[in-house]
Amino acid sequence: MTTEPLFDSAEFRQVCGHFPTGVTAVTATAAGGAVAALTVNSFTSVSLSPAKVLFCVATSSSSFKVLVAADRIAIHILGQDQEDIARRFATSGLSGAEKLSGVSWAPGPDGVPLLPGTPAILAGVRDEVITSGDHVIVLVDVDHVHLKPTKVPALSFYRGRFVAPTGPTE
Numbered sequence: 001m002t003t004e005p006l007f008d009s010a011e012f013r014q015v016c017g018h019f020p021t022g023v024t025a026v027t028a029t030a031a032g033g034a035v036a037a038l039t040v041n042s043f044t045s046v047s048l049s050p051a052k053v054l055f056c057v058a059t060s061s062s063s064f065k066v067l068v069a070a071d072r073i074a075i076h077i078l079g080q081d082q083e084d085i086a087r088r089f090a091t092s093g094l095s096g097a098e099k100l101s102g103v104s105w106a107p108g109p110d111g112v113p114l115l116p117g118t119p120a121i122l123a124g125v126r127d128e129v130i131t132s133g134d135h136v137i138v139l140v141d142v143d144h145v146h147l148k149p150t151k152v153p154a155l156s157f158y159r160g161r162f163v164a165p166t167g168p169t170e
């Protein structure tokens with residue numbers, strides 16, 4: 001049995017925002033050439049063998065329909081010098097193609113857009129999509145990974161803002 005919450009969704013969002021995260025740019029392609037591009041910080045790894053990751057997407061987002069039907073998905077873990085991409089991909093009202101027209105990208109396997117200059121990329125095939133509340137959890141079976149040797153720290157998000165993260169401690 002669930003009880004009525006004693007907080008509203010703004011407070012819930014504010015509390016969750018105290019958990020610092022990295023920032024990813026997710027791109028996806030579906031049948032018929034549909035493409036999605038959006039900024040996501042709900043990314044996490046799930047399984048090492050087989051390699052699986054997940055992220056959550058709002059059912060209200062315009063990327064939702066493409067993602068749940070996606071053939072291939074690429075997750076770009078953004079560097080601090082890629083904040084412009086994070087802001088562009090978080091702009092509501094732009095289609096996936098419009099978001100991509102403003103950045104440099106190249107087609108990867110099955111045409112999924114890949115963003116050069118990204119410190120780390122994971123790409124693969126959409127697995128299960130689990131509906132939960134007003135979001136879906138999208139699982140991805142990872143079959144390609146790419147690391148770019150760089151000293152640029154990851155872009156981070158904390159308390160509703162992009163923040164300068166600390167670099168490696170060693």
Ligand SMILES: Cc1cc2nc3c(=O)[nH]c(=O)nc-3n(C[C@H](O)[C@H](O)[C@H](O)COP(=O)(O)O)c2cc1C
Nearest residue numbers: 039040041042056057058061062063090091092157
């Ligand atoms: C740092 C950051 C992280 C975000 N993470 C998510 C996320 O995990 N899931 C999600 O659905 N939207 C997330 N968003 C919001 C989407 O990027 C934003 O709603 C985007 O405009 C969705 O695009 P669409 O409506 O064109 O699909 C995030 C936005 C920012 C700035």
